[in-house]
Amino acid sequence: MMADDMGWGDPAYNGNPVSKTPNLDKMAAEGIVFNRFYASSPVCSPTRGSCITGRHPYRYGIFFANVGHMRKEEITLAEALKTKGYVTGHFGKWHLGTLTKIEKDANRGGPEDTADYSPPWENGFDVCFSTESKVPTWNPMITPPKTAGGVRNRIPGEPYGTAYWTGPGHKATENLEGDDSRIIMDRVIPFIKKAIKSHKPFLAVVWFHTPHLPVLTGDKYKNMYKGQSVDIQNFYGAITAMDEQIGRLRNYLKEHGLYNNTVMFFTSDNGPEGKAREGRTQGSTKGLKGRKRSLYEGGIRVPGLMTWPALIKSRKTTDIPFSTLDYYPTVLDILGFTMPDQPEPIDGISMLPFIKGNIKERQVPIGFESKKQVAFMNNRYKIYSPDQGQHFELYDIINDPQETTDISTEHPDIVKELSAELSRWRESCKRSLEYSDYKQDF
Template sequence: MSAVMTLALMPGVTRGEAAERPNIVLMMCDDMGWGDTGFNGNAIIQTPELDALAREGTVLDHFYSVGPVCSPTRAAFLTGRHYFRMGVWSANQGHLPEQEFTLARMLKSNGYMTGHFGKWHLGTLSRTISAKGKRRRPDLHYAPPWERDYDASFVTESAVCTWDPGIGRRARNNPYYENGVPTDENVLGCDSRVLMDRAVPFIEQAVAREQPFLSVIWFHAPHEDIQAGPEYLARYEGHGEAAHYYGCITAVDDQIGRLRRKLDQLGVADNTLLFFCSDNGPEGQTPKDRSKTRRAGSAGDFSGRKRSVLDGGVRVPALVHWAGKVPAGVRLDVPLSVMDLLPTVAAITGTEPLPNRWLDGENVLPIWKGEQSKRQKAIPFRYGEFACLVRGTHKLIIESASDTSHDRLFDLSNDVTESNNLADQHPGLVGSMRKELLEFLESAKSSHAGEDYDGDHTKPVERWRSLSKAESSSLQSHTNFVR
């Protein structure tokens, strides 16, 4: 395997001070459905390591990726902000602006070593080539992790095959970049193992230097192209093509177990926070006979899949494990999202987010600990023709800023399939949530125009995408979305 670049302690940070702060490992799968893990009830897919984390930690039972596709979720994950603020409209669109205050920037300023491993999908890694060609122009959307405050990185621009990721159609113009340099070293076999081969040495080096670390590990599995190795196919003999999907998830699980054993061996397991989720719901529609397709993901009882703002497209498996700090064996039903990660990690590490910067997430550490049962902020969504808001147990979906005839309101506490529209029965609640949602959109529009970046006159690469031609431009109250 390749060596990780040599890194030094941040100026002004002593080794003793560094040891007091927890290490942060944030993991995410790609296109894994809510129902694809044992801890969420899957009886076929073997996920013993994730199930152990769930027993020893807290399952986030009502957790939203926010984006129903890859890139939007990733932008929100790293910034605590909705992806529309950055112009990351959909997969392979937009990029992570250099002005954004990210988890990596925040923790690097606090003495952490920072590393990112696996999928990136937040801009191109070259100024001249892109895996997606015209969909993401490299001259406009160059935004690699090594220029976004990561000390070490091993990443691809977009999806690769889950077996032999260094070759094949998805590897075309889409190689692994190691610390900014394309590499063909150790990029064959199981992709989850390939990327963990880089994450583990990074963690070893941080521990040797007695520096706290942030390690963001974004697995490609089980995104297409879905191919499991022989060892994993053998575990699912008799399941036909679905064995590839099941095997890819078990491969991820094995690597998470490998990571946990390494943390234990290094003596830092008890001082390391582990977080896991998926970036959106499962791909495609699965026929009754799952053995005939590799798109065998399960959204559980929820309606919708990837590319849908129904819960099956955005409610994903998630858990948090932090020995002695987060309760064991608990399932939380409070609505949470990837946008909560930055403000929560800020609270955990004693690091301040930027003042006067719109944040759509909130510090949910008291919820994780069981000290608080409700969140303060609603959770906004936006994709294609639809905008949504989750407030408590209710979810509102609208299609127009002015036409209310297609508004849908659901009570998620007793309608997980989102089949009973209550909009006509609760006009006051719809009006309140609609107003809050439109205020958010207006706030996001201002952010997209660059108004959050103090003293910076950078213009957005692409024009704002309105919900409808009638979208209001007069709403100015954004208080519900301010930190």
């Protein structure tokens, strides 16, 4: 499960004094809390690609939001699990390609951009209830008031222009009013119910739109934040509404005896929107530097939770850095298989050795690139460059997570070592972009 533009400091379990997230808090009390969990990008589309491939999106051309598409040559988590008999479903925001070639839809969909057509049903997902990009968090098919943010030149009250697609040429037309997270979960639950009835294991990728702009919610959730500003009522009310649906899913799994052996992850695709906490961009980094679109910590350090009661018996926290890149190798490791035609290299690592108590630090550094920014991080140190590596800053992330003190002049040897590793990683990504990683002819 993934939120959209939810900051490191937004869930209550992370110390937010305003936010009400009782179900995320329960996940945090029962499972693993990743204190250093990273989106692979400071914007949405690239991070989503990393989640389902284990590979950095610069390897296959998804450089930024609304750029590129999921290549058919990549193996997604859905495609991998289908080889083991899993039924697969995608629910919510896709953002890895357009969903129609026929009509104008969302940011890029339609006859003018057929090259980026790459819907979830062509990437291994059996069941879909998917949008190309963002929708309002309440009444998602209708343009909200401009105070919700992100409305731009749309006219309030008229169709928003982004559909929920269920397959080629098929759009959802019913049960599209009210809270968007509930609308999504209304499709997730029947998918799981059908999998249970068919005695099939399942993969459900649930990518909420909350709390991406336009963000607003209903009176029930706003009233939970009485005394706060209207903007806070809507922003955190939408998050609480999403949290409620996460609880609904957890309860359904428990009622049907599936909870103990279901692996659940929760994260966000990047840090919070906006230059500051103002208007509807109320997301919190909890003091971390930067926000969405930045490779400083506030743009990429995001909430990270994992539950799996069969193996994770009680709450556990870790300061080891993990990433959205790690989902794919972790799931395949849990199931004990590899894909024979797997594009390589995979940038992520399996979390399973950590879960079993066999590692105490990350063995593979994490690389980042977004427009002119690059960064590279090991267990302690992080280099950051705003100009594609012409100049570097160095931070001790363990002792200075807020990145207040650049220590590059004190430790030129560390900068030299990490920048050399970063250079090799970037060259590897460039080779991947030229289709060098694929073992099959497509």
